[in-house]
Amino acid sequence: MLFFNLLLVIGLSRCSVDHGVFYGEWTSPPDPSVPMPVDGSPLFLIIPIHVDDSLGITNSSSLYKWFLNSLSQRLHIVDLGPCAKFLNMVIIRDRASQKLWLSSHLYVADLLAEWNLSQCKVASVPLPTIASKSQTQDDLLDKDQLTQYQCLVGCLMYLAVTTRPDIVFAAMWLGQFSSKPSCTNFLAAKHVLRYLAGTPTLCLSFGSSPLLPTALQGYMKIFSCADADWASDSHDCCSISSYCFFFNGSLVSWSSVKQCVIALSSTEAEYYAMTHALKEGIWMRLFLSLLNLPVPKPFSLFSDNQATLSLLSSESISSRSKHIDIKHHFLRSHILDGTFSTTWLSTSDMPADILTKQLPLPVFVKHRNSLGLFPVPS
DSSP: OHHHHHHHHHTOEEOTTOTTEEEEEESSOSSTTOOOOTTSOOEEEEEEEETTEEOOEESOHHHHHHHHHHHHTTSOOOOOOSOSEETTEEEEEETTTTEEEEEOHHHHHHHHHHTTOTTOOOOSSSOSSOOOSOOOGGGBOOHHHHHHHHHHHHHHHHHHHHTOGGGHHHHHHHHTTSSSOBHHHHHHHHHHHHHHHHSTTEEEEESSOOOOOGGGGGGOSEEEEEEEETTOOTTTOOOEEEEEEEETTEEEEEEEEEOSSOOSSHHHHHHHHHHHHHHHHHHHHHHHHHTTOOOOSSEEEEESOHHHHHHHTOOOOOTTTTTSOGGGGHHHHHHHTTSEEEEEOOGGGOGGGGGTSOOOHHHHHHHHHHTTEEEOOO
16 A cells, blocks of 8 residues: 555556556656656656566656656665566567567476476477367366366466467367366367477567558557357357457457357357457557557457448347347447447458467468567567
8 A cells, every 4th residue: 555655646646447557647847857858748657567566668767767766765676677577578679670579488488397398299289179078077187187287277378368369269268177177188288388389489579560461451550350259169059259459560458258148140159259359449448548548539340240240330129139138239339439440351361260269270370470479589
C-alpha cells in the first residue's frame, strides 16, 4: 500500500482497466531537473508492475531519474538499468532501427535440460495428432507422474502466454487433461518439448513487420483476427475460439480457448469466437485511450466466415440464430455504431487459424511467420 500511495503522490494514476499499470503525463516539468521534450510534446511515464518487479517506459531519461530518486527517498529500490531480462523473457533491442525482440530461449534451454531433452530428436510441429480423451484406468498416470505432467503443462502455458503463441493451442489442449492425464497425454506434452528443441530461438518481433498476408497489408496499425474450429473435440463436441491482436503491425495479444457451449454450426462457432475477440478489443480500446495511445475507429476485426459477418451486420433474428444467447448479440451494437468493423479474410490467410488446431507444416509455418515469430537476431 505504501508503494501504491507513493506512485499517486509522484503524480501517477492507476490504469482502471489494468491495476498493474501506472501512468503519468506532465505538460510542465514536475521538477526543475526535468526539461520538457524539445518537440513540445508532454512528458509521459508508464510503469507496469509484476509483484516486486517493474519496467519504466518514458520519453525522458531525466523524468525517469527523478522518478527513481523520488521513490528511493521512501523505499529501497534497485535500478538495473536498461532492461535485458524480465520474467524469464530476454529483451533484445536495436535502437538505431527502433526494433525489439522478446525471447524465451534461455527458459526453453533450462526446460529441455530439466527433462533431459537437450539432445533429443526435434519435432517440426507442436502436436502431430490430437490426443484422444478416450482412456482406460490403466492408462492414467500415477500420483508422481501426475505432478510432473501438471508442472510441465504449466511451464508450456507460461511460454504460450509470454513469447510463444505458436504453442498456445497445444498448451491449451494439454491443459484439459491436468486432473486425469494419461500416458498418451504425457507423450504429447513431451512432443511439444521436442518442437521447442527444434525452435528454441524463435522470438516475438516488434518494430519489424511480420510476414502478413497481402490482404492485411493495408491494416498494419491496429487490427484483430478471430477464428474458430467447429466441434473439434469429438468427446464433447465443443469448438475452439481464438484471436490475435496486432498493434503497429506487431502481435500484442492472443488467445485460444474452448467454447463453453456447443455450437450447432460453423457459423455459430465463428460468432462465439467473434464475441470472444470483441471483449478483448473493447478492453484494448480502453487501455490505449487511458494511456493516450492511438485508438483506431473503427477497430478492424477479421473473420473467415461470411455467414458470421452477415449475421453480425443484421439486427434480424432468423431460425438459425434465434437460439443464440442474447449475451453474444452485444457485439452487434458495437458493429452497428461504427466502433468496430468486420472484414472477410480467407482461411488460407487467417493468422488466428494456428491457434485453433494443429495445422500441416507448410500452413503452420506460414501463420507462425504472420504472428511475427522469427529466430533471435545475431
